[in-house]
Amino acid sequence: MRLTTKGRFAVTAMLDLALREANGPVTLAGISERQGISLSYLEQLFGKLRRSQLVDSVRGPGGGYTLARTVQEISVADIIVAVDESVDATQCGGRENCHDNHRCMTHDLWTNLNLTIFDYLSKVSLASLVDAQRAKETCVVIDQRPQRRNGTCSEPLAGTI
Amino acid sequence: MRLTTKGRFAVTAMLDLALREANGPVTLAGISERQGISLSYLEQLFGKLRRSQLVDSVRGPGGGYTLARTVQEISVADIIVAVDESVDATQCGGRENCHDNHRCMTHDLWTNLNLTIFDYLSKVSLASLVDAQRAKETCVVIDQRPQRRNGTCSEPLAGTI
DNA sequence: GCAATAGTTGACTAAATTACTCGGATTTAG
DNA sequence: CTAAATCCGAGTAATTTAGTCAACTATTGC
Numbered sequence: 001m002r003l004t005t006k007g008r009f010a011v012t013a014m015l016d017l018a019l020r021e022a023n024g025p026v027t028l029a030g031i032s033e034r035q036g037i038s039l040s041y042l043e044q045l046f047g048k049l050r051r052s053q054l055v056d057s058v059r060g061p062g063g064g065y066t067l068a069r070t071v072q073e074i075s076v077a078d079i080i081v082a083v084d085e086s087v088d089a090t091q092c093g094g095r096e097n098c099h100d101n102h103r104c105m106t107h108d109l110w111t112n113l114n115l116t117i118f119d120y121l122s123k124v125s126l127a128s129l130v131d132a133q134r135a136k137e138t139c140v141v142i143d144q145r146p147q148r149r150n151g152t153c154s155e156p157l158a159g160t161i
Numbered sequence: 162m163r164l165t166t167k168g169r170f171a172v173t174a175m176l177d178l179a180l181r182e183a184n185g186p187v188t189l190a191g192i193s194e195r196q197g198i199s200l201s202y203l204e205q206l207f208g209k210l211r212r213s214q215l216v217d218s219v220r221g222p223g224g225g226y227t228l229a230r231t232v233q234e235i236s237v238a239d240i241i242v243a244v245d246e247s248v249d250a251t252q253c254g255g256r257e258n259c260h261d262n263h264r265c266m267t268h269d270l271w272t273n274l275n276l277t278i279f280d281y282l283s284k285v286s287l288a289s290l291v292d293a294q295r296a297k298e299t300c301v302v303i304d305q306r307p308q309r310r311n312g313t314c315s316e317p318l319a320g321t322i
Numbered sequence: 323g324c325a326a327t328a329g330t331t332g333a334c335t336a337a338a339t340t341a342c343t344c345g346g347a348t349t350t351a352g
Numbered sequence: 353c354t355a356a357a358t359c360c361g362a363g364t365a366a367t368t369t370a371g372t373c374a375a376c377t378a379t380t381g382c
Contacts, residue, residue: 003278221327
């Protein structure tokens with residue numbers, strides 16, 4: 001489990017998709033424009049999301065992407081794992097078995113921490129994100145005139161971590 | 162909040178330090194040898210840990226690093242924040258205020274997710290890691306003859322995330 | 323005082339990852 | 353056919369990671 005901007009881009013894109021797939025397939029060009037993510041980068045991400053069976057694609061005009069499962073069945077962990085392929089096996093993982101007490105020690109430590117965080121993110125479904133988003137009308141206006149923008153927006157939360 | 166190998170190295174090193182600081186200051190050379198982290202990289206990490214007041218340094222022969230607080234008062238989040246300086250402010254963070262509904266949307270989303278994970282890791286103290294480690298005698302033998310190694314070690318957990 | 327130990331700092335670098343571009347190929351609605 | 357869209361692979365600039373190197377300062381033991 002790694003938490004990088006890559007995974008965030010993917011979750012952001014998937015949330016955008018979830019919020020508007022009711023009207024049929026959503027194009028990457030649309031997500032790109034709305035979320036400010038480059039189209040080519042989205043293509044890479046959605047290639048992985050598709051291979052992980054999180055989205056289905058419809059080619060040709062009027063095509064785009066739809067969710068392959070319901071929003072209840074897709075978790076944030078699913079999305080992050082799909083795009084952020086596990087590069088760990090840091091330290092004693094893999095074939096080099098722990099020849100040192102402490103190497104083994106940290107291996108277990110991180111495995112457990114990974115599991116806990118993964119477990120948490122597994123319980124955060126796209127559905128809950130969609131609901132949370134729809135709940136606050138202050139800032140979100142969905143499916144009106146396309147590309148319409150209204151500037152009123154609550155102050156962004158301070159305190160970046 | 163980012164979870165990268167950099168933060169893991171730091172937590173690993175801090176755990177090694179916590180496990181043996183009873184015998185006085187612990188040298189980076191020792192941590193380097195035991196944990197397989199390069200000395201120069203540890204120097205960088207401990208420079209940050211020291212500036213964040215997580216460790217104290219003792220110079221000269223017999224010197225090294227000690228914890229600046231008790232193990233109960235140091236959390237995994239403290240360590241990760243110290244070395245993995247927050248590079249976020251992704252998307253609408255910082256000065257560019259949200260001119261788009263959805264940009265604001267994802268900003269809040271990630272701020273909340275960040276907060277939750279940070280909150281979780283704040284509750285994992287070095288003390289709990291030390292305890293967990295001391296509990297399993299199978300693989301850990303601490304403070305016997307220096308550099309002593311015994312090969313018996315439980316199978317590493319499978320399933321990297 | 324002198325030498326050895328050990329932290330401190332800064333500049334630099336190779337490798338990996340991230341975030342993207344480009345060019346094309348394929349599919350399909352109209 | 354043609355335009356709209358996904359697919360696919362190669363390539364690439366910027367950033368981060370992980371590490372090297374060298375010079376320096378502080379402390380201790382002798």
